[in-house]
Amino acid sequence: MASKKQYGLVGRNISYSFSKAYFAEKFERENYKNHTYENFDIQEIFEFPGILKNNPDLKGLNVTIPYKEVVIPFLDKMSKNALKIGAVNTIKFTSSGKTKGYNTDFYGFKKSLQPILKPHHQKALILGTGGASKAVAYALRLLGITYIFASREASEKTITYEQIHASTFEEYQIIINCTPLGTSPNVEVCPAIPYQYFSEKHIAYDLIYNPEETLFLKKAKENGAVTKNGHEMLVFQAEKAWKIWNK
Incomplete structure (x- = not known):
């Protein structure tokens, strides 16, 4: 059985989110089996490490309001563009389990x-x-x-x-x-x-x-x-x- 690949969005009050519906539709349309996308709705950024701890199958995260800047200290690495911008909206989990922040906005x-x-x-x-x-x-x-x-x-x-x-x-x-x-x-x-x-x-x-x-x-x-x-x-x-x- 193929391993589970989990993705998600970190933000506050994000039930309206574009991302969840977009990726759910993409996974179905392009036949990505065992892929899921979830909303991680947190009230404070200090809850972020708990998301990583409780979801070992995470391969990537999107980040939205109000955490694009305050998430940075929780990450292991940053892309050059994200460093220059000072904001992150995409997080990749490397093969060694490290987190790297990117900006695709x-x-x-x-x-x-x-x-x-x-x-x-x-x-x-x-x-x-x-x-x-x-x-x-x-x-x-x-x-x-x-x-x-x-x-x-x-x-x-x-x-x-x-x-x-x-x-x-x-x-x-x-x-x-x-x-x-x-x-x-x-x-x-x-x-x-x-x-x-x-x-x-x-x-x-x-x-x-x-x-x-x-x-x-x-x-x-x-x-x-x-x-x-x-x-x-x-x-x-x-x-x-x-x-x-x-x-």
């Missing part, structure tokens, strides 16, 4: 953004400063796009939401929502920015995929912006994770 984001870029898309405004925003920033650097973060508090590389005005929209042609604001079931909220300054010159990109069109995307689209949600990014990052786990 930046790959998924980069691959999904590229087809809608035009020559005038030179600068990006990233809403949020969590682990996902770090991967987005890294991808933008690889694409040669300069960026600034927006957050509740200002710093050297960050402006506050109150500082976003018409001139901000003139300077930054790509606006990316890396916050969880607008995720189902809380679909009536969105980042507090002046949406009236979006135009057909802008790309509004939301990492959220549920709902398909967030309030952020809806309001940007009403003002002419090209919009894209995070679904394609998730598919690209999931397939990249699968390759890492099986290489």
Whole structure:
């Protein structure tokens, strides 16, 4: 009998997760026997070692909000990209039983953004400063796009939401929502920015995929912006994770 291969997602309140349904369907479609994918819903990161201890058949994990950064001290090794980004969303278990952190978010984001870029898309405004925003920033650097973060508090590389005005929209042609604001079931909220300054010159990109069109995307689209949600990014990052786990 073939040995069991277990995969899973580590996060908090992840019953909505894309990953579990995606991989369950993939395993069935591609006839991977004895492969399972489970949600490991934990309230605090210190519960993470228990997942490893109680699941000896684990071959790979995905990591989501809010653990992409705080999981790092629990890992044995890191890939170069994950080290540069400072966030992990994929963990591989090596043949010697060691854990190695990777980041496939930046790959998924980069691959999904590229087809809608035009020559005038030179600068990006990233809403949020969590682990996902770090991967987005890294991808933008690889694409040669300069960026600034927006957050509740200002710093050297960050402006506050109150500082976003018409001139901000003139300077930054790509606006990316890396916050969880607008995720189902809380679909009536969105980042507090002046949406009236979006135009057909802008790309509004939301990492959220549920709902398909967030309030952020809806309001940007009403003002002419090209919009894209995070679904394609998730598919690209999931397939990249699968390759890492099986290489």
